[in-house]
Amino acid sequence: METPPPKIIMDLVKTKLGVNISYSTALRGKNQVVTDLKGSPEESYKMLRCYLHMLEKVNHGTRSYVHCNENNKFMYLFIALGASIEGFKVMRKVITIDATFLKNGYKGVLVFALVQDPNCHHYPLAFGVLDGENDASWNWFLEMLKTVVGDSSEIVFMTDRNTSLITAIANVYPLAHHGFCIWHLSQNVKGYARNVNKDVVAWRFMECSRFYTVAEFNIAYASFTTRYPSAAKYLEESTQKERWARCVFPGDRYNLDTSNCVDSLNSVFKYARRYFLIPMLDAILKKIL
Secondary structure, X not given: OOOOOHHHHHHHHHHHHOOOOOHHHHHHHHHHHHHHHHOOHHHHHHOHHHHHHHHHXXXXXXXXXXXXXXXXXXXEEEEEOHHHHHHHHHOEEEEEEEEEEOOOOOOOEEEEEEEEOOOOOEEEEEEEEEOOOOHHHHHHHHHHHHOOOOOOOOOEEEEOXXXXXXXXXXXXXXXXXXXXXXXXXXXXXHHOOOOOOHHHHHHHHHHHXXXXXXXXXXXXXXXXXXXXXXXXXXXXXXXXXXXXXXXXXXXXXXXXXXXXXXXXXXXXXXXXXXXXXXXXXXXXXXXXX
C-alpha cells in the first residue's frame, strides 16, 4: 500500500487536527512511515548478502552477485532465479535488455533482461541494480549474465542505442547478434525529418523495417529516402540496416523488434522503484514468483 503524497498529508492533517504543516514536514513524516514499515536504507544494504544467501537457499540454482567499490560501498547487483535459468532452455533466444531510473533517493538504475516463450509471453531472465548506464556497469552486468547464458551465434540482443550497452555487448558477447529497438530508433529518425508530419515519418520507418524480403524492403526504403531525405541521411550515418531491418538481420529475432516488453515491465514495478534495496527486491520477486 502506498503512502499518500506530501500535499495530501498536509490536507489530511489540516482536516483532522486543524493544524497547518509545511511540505517539508509532511515529506519527513511520509519518509519516516516508510522507514518504520520497510526499514532504513542503511539496514537494507547491510542485510543484502544475508538476503541473497537465503534467496539462493530457497530457490535452487539461483545466481546472485554483488559488487562493491574499494571503500566497500555497494555499486552493482545481479540476480537470476534458478527457475528462470532452467526455463531459458526452451525460450526464444532473443534477450531484451533495458534500464529504468530508481526513485529511492540513491539514484542508480533497475535493469531487466527478458525473453519470450513460444507463445509470446514475457519471461524474466535476470535483473539487477547498477549505479548508472556506463561502460563499467554494463560490462559487469553482461559478464554476470554470461555465467547464466553463454555466448553463442544463436543469441540475439534487442536494446535501445545506448552507447555503453552497445560496446558492452560487443565485448562480452562477440558471437551474438545485436538488433536495435525500432521504436526508439523511429523517435530519433522523426526528429531529423523536415517540413513533414514527423509521426508519419516514424510510422513509415517502422513499416520499412518489418518487410520480410529484400526486394520489398528495397522498394519501400527507396521511397522513404526520396520522400524524407534528411531522415534517411541520419539513418545511413548513424547505424547499419542489419541492425534494424528484418530482412537483412543476421539472427533469428522472431517477432521481437522493440524493447517495449521491458518498458511494460518497468511500469509494473513503478512503485517498487521508490523503495530501498531489500523492499524493492521483495516487491519484484513477489511479482516474478
